Amino acid sequence: GPLRPTEVSFLAESTPITIIPRQRLDTLPLISLTTPRLTPPQRATVPLWLALILKKQKRCNIVPPSWLSSHTISGILQWEHDNPSSFSGALPWHWLELSELLLEAASDDIPDANVGGEMDLRVLLRALREVRQSKARDGLKQLEGTYLLMNGLGMMEITELRGFAGMVVDGLRKLGAT
Amino acid sequence: MSYYSPDALLTDAQRLPCTFENAVQGLGFLDPSSTSSTIPAGTTLQLPLWLAEMLAVSQRMGTPNNVLSLDNPPALSSRVLNALKADPKTVELRQLATHFYALGERVLGLWDEPELEEVLIQTYKARTAEIADLAHNPQGAIGGEAGVFLRGLDEDERQLFRVAHESAKMMKQFMTERSTKN
Numbered sequence: 001g002p003l004r005p006t007e008v009s010f011l012a013e014s015t016p017i018t019i020i021p022r023q024r025l026d027t028l029p030l031i032s033l034t035t036p037r038l039t040p041p042q043r044a045t046v047p048l049w050l051a052l053i054l055k056k057q058k059r060c061n062i063v064p065p066s067w068l069s070s071h072t073i074s075g076i077l078q079w080e081h082d083n084p085s086s087f088s089g090a091l092p093w094h095w096l097e098l099s100e101l102l103l104e105a106a107s108d109d110i111p112d113a114n115v116g117g118e119m120d121l122r123v124l125l126r127a128l129r130e131v132r133q134s135k136a137r138d139g140l141k142q143l144e145g146t147y148l149l150m151n152g153l154g155m156m157e158i159t160e161l162r163g164f165a166g167m168v169v170d171g172l173r174k175l176g177a178t
Numbered sequence: 179m180s181y182y183s184p185d186a187l188l189t190d191a192q193r194l195p196c197t198f199e200n201a202v203q204g205l206g207f208l209d210p211s212s213t214s215s216t217i218p219a220g221t222t223l224q225l226p227l228w229l230a231e232m233l234a235v236s237q238r239m240g241t242p243n244n245v246l247s248l249d250n251p252p253a254l255s256s257r258v259l260n261a262l263k264a265d266p267k268t269v270e271l272r273q274l275a276t277h278f279y280a281l282g283e284r285v286l287g288l289w290d291e292p293e294l295e296e297v298l299i300q301t302y303k304a305r306t307a308e309i310a311d312l313a314h315n316p317q318g319a320i321g322g323e324a325g326v327f328l329r330g331l332d333e334d335e336r337q338l339f340r341v342a343h344e345s346a347k348m349m350k351q352f353m354t355e356r357s358t359k360n
Contacts, residue, residue: 002345005352104356137314141307160349163341164313168306171334174283177299 002163008156009101012094013049018063021054048098052105062106067092068099070112073124080131087132087152096156099125136161143168144177185333189280193224195249196233202245227284234288253278254285259297266301267308270330278332309335313342 003011014032021038028035036044043063046054054060066072067090076088092098103122107113112121136157139150143165153161198221206215209223217223225233233245252258253274261269271278282298285291309331312324331339 005348009352100353100356137310140310141303143303143306156349160345163345164310164338167338167341168302171279171302171306171338172299175279175298175302176286176295 003159005097005156005159008094008159009097011155012097012101013047013052015048015092015094015098016045017048017051017065018043018045019051019054019060020063021060023059025054025059048101052101055105055109062102062109064102064106064110065092065098067095068102068110068121070115070119070121070124073121073128074119077124077128077131080128080135084135087135087150089152091152091154093155095154096129097154132157140165140168144172185277185280188333189277189284190228191226192251192253192275192277192281193226194230194251194285195222196225196230196246197222197249198246199243200245227281231284231288248288250285251275251281253281254294259294262297262301266304267327269301270326271305271332271335272330276333279334305331305335306338309339310342313339314346 019038020043021040023038023040025035025038027037033047035046035050038044038060051060051062055062072090076090079088079090102110103113103125110121112119115121117123132153136150136153139148140161142148146169148165148169198217198219201219202217204215205217206212208225209217209221230246230248234248236245258269258274275281279298279302282294286295286298308327312328328339
């Protein structure tokens with residue numbers, strides 16, 4: 001069947017992210033990659049899963065990606081409102097999962113995370129999620145038996161739609177709507 | 179449809195009205211109200227799709243006549259089609275046939291019926307849009323109009339609803355488990 005949200009989130013954890021180590025760590029020769037040597041206070045790039053482990057153990061701070069800021073997200077939110085039939089391509093593939101994971105694990109490293117008010121990052125992300133979700137649902141109502149074009153959706157958003165959209169398109173195909 | 183799919187088998191079991199063009203010996207048992215072993219010419223019976231299709235395709239040896247002729251099932255009558263054209267969401271498809279669309283597909287495979295095809299497509303589109311809405315906002319979906327609609331879904335639609343609802347549920351879970359975990 002389709003991937004579950006937790007599985008999509010797991011896949012997102014291979015995304016590289018910048019950290020500021022607080023402790024030394026030698027390089028680790030793993031199967032999919034060899035991690036860099038961590039020498040505080042030099043920044044390093046590691047996969048997100050490792051960053052999350054180290055952060056939890058208080059052995060690093062995480063540098064939020066540049067798109068994870070109130071300035072960028074509010075700009076994208078405005079674009080989404082101004083363009084009712086497209087999705088912004090400015091968001092990374094795993095934007096939804098990454099914002100959830102990073103806000104949960106490292107909100108103290110993200111300056112806009114605890115601002116409160118309408119420029120609060122969490123508030124903006126929620127609004128962004130809702131406007132895109134509403135557009136996606138409208139898109140679903142236009143399903144034909146051939147294809148539905150919705151560029152710019154993130155992996156989680158696509159996964160959310162995949163099961164239903166696939167079945168409807170198949171149903172239409174069987175009825176001869178191609 | 180796949181050979182072993184339960185939905186395909188159940189679809190096959192749905193019935194079509196059949197009229198025997200000629201008398202046929204030995205098939206009398208098909209008519210529960212008859213005591214004879216011969217079916218007289220002109221008899222109309224409701225036979226399951228798989229049997230009806232087989233008999234309709236076969237010809238009596240030495241004659242150009244087909245053994246029987248098929249007619250539209252009541253579930254796809256013009257009365258139903260008109261109701262669907264008026265408001266597809268108010269018709270309880272499940273009451274007409276559990277595998278309504280599948281039945282429609284089979285009938286479309288037997289005859290050319292552009293009107294039936296168009297009505298089915300528009301019906302499917304309108305109803306699946308409603309199913310998507312209900313799956314994401316199931317407020318009071320048990321009672322009221324929404325409840326009637328959901329109970330009237332045919333089998334394909336019911337599976338669609340299940341899929342949409344499951345994915346909405348899992349997303350909601352994912353988005354909230356962060357705040358409750360700590």
